[in-house]
Amino acid sequence: MQAxxxxxxxxxxLRPLTFGTPKPMVPIxxxxxxxxxxxxxxxxxxxDVILPAGYMPQAITEYFGDGSRLGMKITYVIExxxxxxxxxxxxxxxxxxxxxxxxxxxxxxxxxxxxMIDFHKQKGGLGVLHLITVEDPSAFGCVVHDENGRIxxxxxxxxxxxxxxxxxNAGTYLLDPKVLEMIPPxxxxxxxxxxxxxxxxxxxxxxxxxxxxxxxxxxxxxxYLSAHRDILTGAMPLRLEPGISGPxxxxxxxxxxxxxxxxxxxxxxxxxxxxxxxxxxxxDRCSIGANAQLTDSVLWDNVTVEEGxxxxxxIVASGARIGASARIxxxxxxxxxVVIEPGAxxxxxxxxxxxxxxxx
Ligand code: GDD
Ligand code: MG
Numbered sequence: 001m002q003a004x005x006x007x008x009x010x011x012x013x014l015r016p017l018t019f020g021t022p023k024p025m026v027p028i029x030x031x032x033x034x035x036x037x038x039x040x041x042x043x044x045x046x047x048d049v050i051l052p053a054g055y056m057p058q059a060i061t062e063y064f065g066d067g068s069r070l071g072m073k074i075t076y077v078i079e080x081x082x083x084x085x086x087x088x089x090x091x092x093x094x095x096x097x098x099x100x101x102x103x104x105x106x107x108x109x110x111x112x113x114x115x116m117i118d119f120h121k122q123k124g125g126l127g128v129l130h131l132i133t134v135e136d137p138s139a140f141g142c143v144v145h146d147e148n149g150r151i152x153x154x155x156x157x158x159x160x161x162x163x164x165x166x167x168x169n170a171g172t173y174l175l176d177p178k179v180l181e182m183i184p185p186x187x188x189x190x191x192x193x194x195x196x197x198x199x200x201x202x203x204x205x206x207x208x209x210x211x212x213x214x215x216x217x218x219x220x221x222x223x224y225l226s227a228h229r230d231i232l233t234g235a236m237p238l239r240l241e242p243g244i245s246g247p248x249x250x251x252x253x254x255x256x257x258x259x260x261x262x263x264x265x266x267x268x269x270x271x272x273x274x275x276x277x278x279x280x281x282x283x284d285r286c287s288i289g290a291n292a293q294l295t296d297s298v299l300w301d302n303v304t305v306e307e308g309x310x311x312x313x314x315i316v317a318s319g320a321r322i323g324a325s326a327r328i329x330x331x332x333x334x335x336x337x338v339v340i341e342p343g344a345x346x347x348x349x350x351x352x353x354x355x356x357x358x359x360x
Contacts, residue, residue, distance in 0.1 A: 001117070003046050003101040005037055008054035008079055008088055011106075013220045016335030016353025017317050022056035023219065024105045025063065027300055029231055029238065030246070030265050030283050032063060033218065036238075037103060038070055044113035047072045050095050052088035054079035056357065086191035090183040102191075104171030108227050109215040110237055111172055116209055120174050123149065125205035127179060129196075130172040132215045136160075140168035140217075141192045145208040151200065156192045167208065170215050178204075221315055221333050228298050229279045232261035248282070265301065274305075283318065306342065317353070 011018030017026060024034035041049060049072055053060055057078050067074030077092045089102060099120070101113065111130055120128045129151070131143055138160045144153040145167065155164055169192060182198050183189050199206055214236040216227050230236040232245075240263070244253055248264035255270065259277030265284035270276065273290040282288070283300040289307035297311050300318040305311070311328035320334050323342030328334070332346045335353020346352060 001044075001046050001099065001101065002048040002050065002096060003041050003103060004050045004052065004089055004092060004096075005034065005041075005103045005105050006085055006088055007034060007051050007060060007105040008082055009105070009219075010055045010082075011219065014218075014224065014333075016351055017221075017315065017333060018055075019354045019357050020317060020336035022053075022059050025056075025059050026218070026224070027283065028108065028218070028227065029240070029263050029281060030301075033108070034060065034064070034105060035070075036108070037105065038064070038067075038072065038074075040113070041101075041103075042070060042072060044117075046101065046113070048075075049073070050075045050077065050092045052077050052079060052083075052092050054082050054088075082188060084188040084190045086183045086189040086195040087187060089191065090180060090185050090189065093180050096177055096180065099174060099176055102173040102175060104217070106218045107171040107215065108218055108236065109170065109172070110213045111170070111211060111215070112213075113172070116172070116174055119207070119209050123207045125176075125207050126199055127173055127175040128207045128209045130170040131167045131208045131210040132170040132213070133166050133210065134168055135166065137163045137166050137168045143167055143169050143208055145210075149207040149209065151196075151206045151208050153200075154192060154196045156190075167210055171217065222331065224315060225296065225298060225313055228263075228281055229296065232263065232279050232281075246282075247284075271307070289324070309340075 007024040011023030025032040028036055061076055064074055075095050083091050142155040142163050142165050144165050145151045183195050216223050218224050231238045243260040244262045246263040247266045248268040252270055257275045262277045263281040265282055267285045268282050269287045271290040274288040275293045279296045280294050281298045285302045286299050287304045291308045292305045293310040295312045297314040299316045302319045303316050304321045306324040308325040309322045313330045314328045314332045316334045317336040319337040322340045325343050326340045327345045329346050329348035329350055331348055332350040338352050
């Protein structure tokens with residue numbers, strides 16, 4: 001079985017983080033998210049992965065290479081212009097040899113891919129879509145189906161109040177190669193808005209595989225933070241030690257000012273009078289000064305927080321420096337190498353970072 005992981009989106013909703021890092025390389029517990037996805041594919045026995053990329057592809061190709069380090073074969077196909085979710089699949093057609101998975105590159109889930117293969121074998125049809133039931137479906141693709149799972153309609157991002165169902169497309173598909181014939185080549189095509197409706201209109205069948213797995217689309221800062229909180233608290237299973245985890249955990253375990261759950265990267269320096277936690281992730285080589293206070297936040301590598309600075313529900317990209325006594329308002333997102341002056345105040349929901357992509 002092969003898998004296509006869609007990794008060409010620009011990650012606009014995660015800016016300014018994605019001005020320096022393409023969305024699939026944004027770290028989850030300090031490891032690029034795409035590495036987690038590839039691990040999951042490996043565990044399901046999938047070794048042949050195709051990555052249609054376009055935005056900052058070199059950050060992806062340099063990290064994963066040909067995939068041999070992971071025991072996989074990775075084929076990259078770079079788009080000059082974004083081809084959309086189906087156009088990207090059509091563009092890798094020459095590499096596809098049989099039924100294949102398609103994964104949105106920004107979904108964190110505990111879905112069992114093998115169970116989905118079994119479901120497809122049992123049901124038949126041109127494909128199976130993983131669905132999840134959510135309270136507010138307006139931000140997603142609604143998928144209407146009967147009790148046998150047979151899909152009758154797709155409504156992408158319906159206006160609030162007009163959603164036909166709470167079951168949404170969860171971004172994992174298992175498709176028959178026949179679907180490729182229904183995607184026009186050479187232009188931008190959306191699988192959700194164009195291809196799936198066409199498959200139904202042509203008289204073919206698609207099935208819904210609805211589960212109550214853990215599932216989150218990481219594409220927004222608040223979801224990115226929730227995903228970390230869920231991993232730290234164990235709501236999303238990721239084989240972490242409970243409490244204080246990570247390669248730097250042993251060195252700080254006796255510090256009474258640390259409140260679990262926490263994840264501590266390598267070579268982190270924490271002043272004994274810093275207050276950290278709960279739900280904080282510190283990347284490698286972070287440095288936290290005396291009386292700094294950090295709660296519910298994710299810091300990437302090489303972030304310096306000087307004495308007395310405070311943050312809550314913040315995301316801080318690599319290399320940033322938070323000056324002494326600065327206040328980082330709740331929900332703020334600070335981009336790569338940002339410097340916050342001592343005593344400065346970043347308002348709630350602040351976005352600080354470069355105004356355009358920086359080279360990867
Ligand atoms: N190669 C390539 N080219 N990849 C792309 C392109 C493109 O032009 N456009 C988007 N992608 C990738 C993104 O990087 C992401 O991994 C995936 O396709 C989905 O794109 P998003 O931009 O994240 O879509 P969304 O979150 O608004 O909606 C999609 O996901 C929801 C579930 O998370 C849709 O599939 C919805 O129906 C679904 O509910
Ligand atoms: Mg998304």
